[in-house]
Amino acid sequence: MSASRRRDEHIKMTAPIPEAPSDFIREIVQEDLRNGRYGGRVVTRFPPEPNGYLHIGHAKAVCVDFGVAMEFGGVCHLRMDDTNPAKESMEFVEAIRRDVRWLGFDWGPHFYFSADYFERMYECAVQLIRKRLAYVCDVPQEEWKHYRGIPTQPGKPSPYRNRSVEENLDLFARMRAGEFPDGARCLRALIDMASPNLHLRDPVLYRILRMPHYRTGDRWCIYPTYDFAHPLEDAFEGITHSLCTLEFEVHRPLYDWLLQALEFPEPPRQIEFARLNVSYTVLSKRRLLELVQGGFVNGWDDPRLPTIAGLRRRGYTPSAIREFCRRVGVTKFDGLTDMALLDFCIRDELNMTAPRAMAVLDPVRLVIENYPDGQVEEFEAVNNPEDASMGVRPVPFCKTLYVEREDFEEHPPKNFFRLVPGREVRLRYAYLVTCTGFERDPATGRVCEIRCRYDPASRGGNAPDGRRVKGTIHWVSAPHALEAEIRLYDRLFLVEEPDNVPDGVDFKSTLNPESLKTLRAMVEPSLASAAPGSRYQFERKGYFFADPIDSRPGRPVFNRIVPLRDSWAKQARNAND
Ligand code: ATP
Ligand code: MG
Numbered sequence: 001m002s003a004s005r006r007r008d009e010h011i012k013m014t015a016p017i018p019e020a021p022s023d024f025i026r027e028i029v030q031e032d033l034r035n036g037r038y039g040g041r042v043v044t045r046f047p048p049e050p051n052g053y054l055h056i057g058h059a060k061a062v063c064v065d066f067g068v069a070m071e072f073g074g075v076c077h078l079r080m081d082d083t084n085p086a087k088e089s090m091e092f093v094e095a096i097r098r099d100v101r102w103l104g105f106d107w108g109p110h111f112y113f114s115a116d117y118f119e120r121m122y123e124c125a126v127q128l129i130r131k132r133l134a135y136v137c138d139v140p141q142e143e144w145k146h147y148r149g150i151p152t153q154p155g156k157p158s159p160y161r162n163r164s165v166e167e168n169l170d171l172f173a174r175m176r177a178g179e180f181p182d183g184a185r186c187l188r189a190l191i192d193m194a195s196p197n198l199h200l201r202d203p204v205l206y207r208i209l210r211m212p213h214y215r216t217g218d219r220w221c222i223y224p225t226y227d228f229a230h231p232l233e234d235a236f237e238g239i240t241h242s243l244c245t246l247e248f249e250v251h252r253p254l255y256d257w258l259l260q261a262l263e264f265p266e267p268p269r270q271i272e273f274a275r276l277n278v279s280y281t282v283l284s285k286r287r288l289l290e291l292v293q294g295g296f297v298n299g300w301d302d303p304r305l306p307t308i309a310g311l312r313r314r315g316y317t318p319s320a321i322r323e324f325c326r327r328v329g330v331t332k333f334d335g336l337t338d339m340a341l342l343d344f345c346i347r348d349e350l351n352m353t354a355p356r357a358m359a360v361l362d363p364v365r366l367v368i369e370n371y372p373d374g375q376v377e378e379f380e381a382v383n384n385p386e387d388a389s390m391g392v393r394p395v396p397f398c399k400t401l402y403v404e405r406e407d408f409e410e411h412p413p414k415n416f417f418r419l420v421p422g423r424e425v426r427l428r429y430a431y432l433v434t435c436t437g438f439e440r441d442p443a444t445g446r447v448c449e450i451r452c453r454y455d456p457a458s459r460g461g462n463a464p465d466g467r468r469v470k471g472t473i474h475w476v477s478a479p480h481a482l483e484a485e486i487r488l489y490d491r492l493f494l495v496e497e498p499d500n501v502p503d504g505v506d507f508k509s510t511l512n513p514e515s516l517k518t519l520r521a522m523v524e525p526s527l528a529s530a531a532p533g534s535r536y537q538f539e540r541k542g543y544f545f546a547d548p549i550d551s552r553p554g555r556p557v558f559n560r561i562v563p564l565r566d567s568w569a570k571q572a573r574n575a576n577d
Pocket of ligand 1 (some may be wrong): 047057
């Protein structure tokens with residue numbers, strides 16, 4: 001029987017229930033809809049703390065939270081989980097909003113700040129005190145671990161556990177009024193000091209902390225803990241499915257306990273999934289902050305960072321990031337994902353959409369000895385072989401060109417089919433040329449000019465007699481070429497899991513010193529009109545993004561998003577050239 005036929009009549013749906021759920025979260029949501037739980041509503045939330053920029057791991061959570069809501073006709077709230085005054089700021093709030101929107105998601109009117117709930121949270125705490133489910137505790141934080149104990153043995157009750165409701169109400173009010181120093185007292189839930197789950201051994205709900213909050217200023221000197229605040233925020237907003245990462249699984253009994261203790265009629269349910277880990281980078285906000293503040297990278301949008309801002313500046317598209325998240329999927333098992341998967345997604349997309357162009361990243365002059373001085377021809381280059389509707393463009397050709405230094409070898413290795421003295425090669429779209437010689441700079445020994453002769457009968461690059469020419473190389477006309485800055489990126493770290501370096505090792509010592517390489521390239525003249533923020537495939541060299549900030553008219557700056565295939569292995573080799 002189909003899910004839509006089985007669902008109860010009273011369930012209000014704005015979208016059909018998908019027939020085949022693709023993961024366990026969607027299965028649970030579908031089951032709840034079938035059973036009429038939450039009256040058929042699906043309300044999720046994405047709750048970042050505004051203490052840093054979002055990264056690719058958050059993108060996964062965003063795709064899950066917003067994706068599930070959209071698929072089931074629900075809504076997803078964007079909530080700034082700002083109950084901790086330290087390190088939160090409006091800069092981060094704005095960056096988070098920008099990034100979620102850029103990823104393609106819309107929270108409609110449902111944008112919230114947890115700090116707006118402080119008064120209601122305080123009321124909830126008072127309610128718990130009245131129900132004898134919370135008490136003010138004077139045991140200093142450092143001593144509490146002796147009370148809490150270890151999972152296999154019951155803990156020791158706080159000597160303040162039996163305070164009267166009146167005394168607790170009075171002390172809690174005075175905590176709020178600022179009568180006690182920071183850390184002198186806290187409010188604890190009264191749950192179970194023998195529970196094998198340490199989170200249920202009278203966890204802290206409120207602590208005294210004199211620290212101005214970026215939104216509430218110094219109105220408060222007590223702040224709720226995450227464990228207390230989060231379920232309340234979810235319940236206040238009518239969240240149905242609170243999707244979070246696996247580390248919160250052990251907090252779920254406390255989440256449920258609080259909502260039950262406060263008698264919320266339709267408490268949200270928390271469902272955990274595995275967080276995204278990506279190799280050769282860090283996803284901890286603390287470490288990202290350290291890299292940015294310490295100047296190890298050029299700001300939050302450094303294209304080497306796994307931040308959404310960095311990925312955007314590098315040239316990745318929101319659709320490629322969403323496709324990456326879809327392919328990563330939702331599971332209960334932590335794994336390590338290779339960035340190569342994101343590269344695959346962006347290549348797959350740009351192959352269809354990016355216009356081609358010729359750019360010589362490491363230029364060396366090629367002179368065609370028998371080509372008439374001063375003659376200029378124009379060849380037609382195809383803008384995208386995958387999409388004829390993208391048309392063609394003219395590229396000028398003359399006696400002096402630039403070609404890639406690596407496309408010439410005096411003593412070629414096996415399987416080298418490019419420029420070699422005495423051999424013939426095809427200049428893409430133009431002519432067949434045979435290398436006749438080359439010159440080295442006497443000072444450096446580097447090849448500074450290559451010479452060749454062309455076959456005038458091979459116009460367009462086809463041999464008149466059908467002779468076979470294996471190699472094809474790209475080129476630009478030297479007098480017409482435009483100089484461009486090119487930025488090549490490599491992985492930011494040398495080790496697979498820089499987040500997991502052994503104790504005593506500074507993760508920054510594993511940074512890759514060659515993660516950024518800047519080149520002065522010669523590119524075809526049509527790129528003078530490259531709009532900042534546009535993407536190209538430079539033939540044989542990869543996909544590039546006209547940097548939206550540093551590009552100038554007539555002086556473009558291109559970030560390499562990704563090489564054409566097999567990104568890392570090939571890049572590592574190039575870096576060693
Ligand atoms: P920190 O780095 O300080 O631990 P955080 O990454 O958990 O912080 P939050 O702002 O609390 O940052 O995250 C917001 C949401 O994004 C949370 O629901 C969290 O579970 C989710 N999230 C964070 N990191 C990842 C990740 N690597 N993969 C999937 N989801 C993540
Ligand atoms: Mg967190």
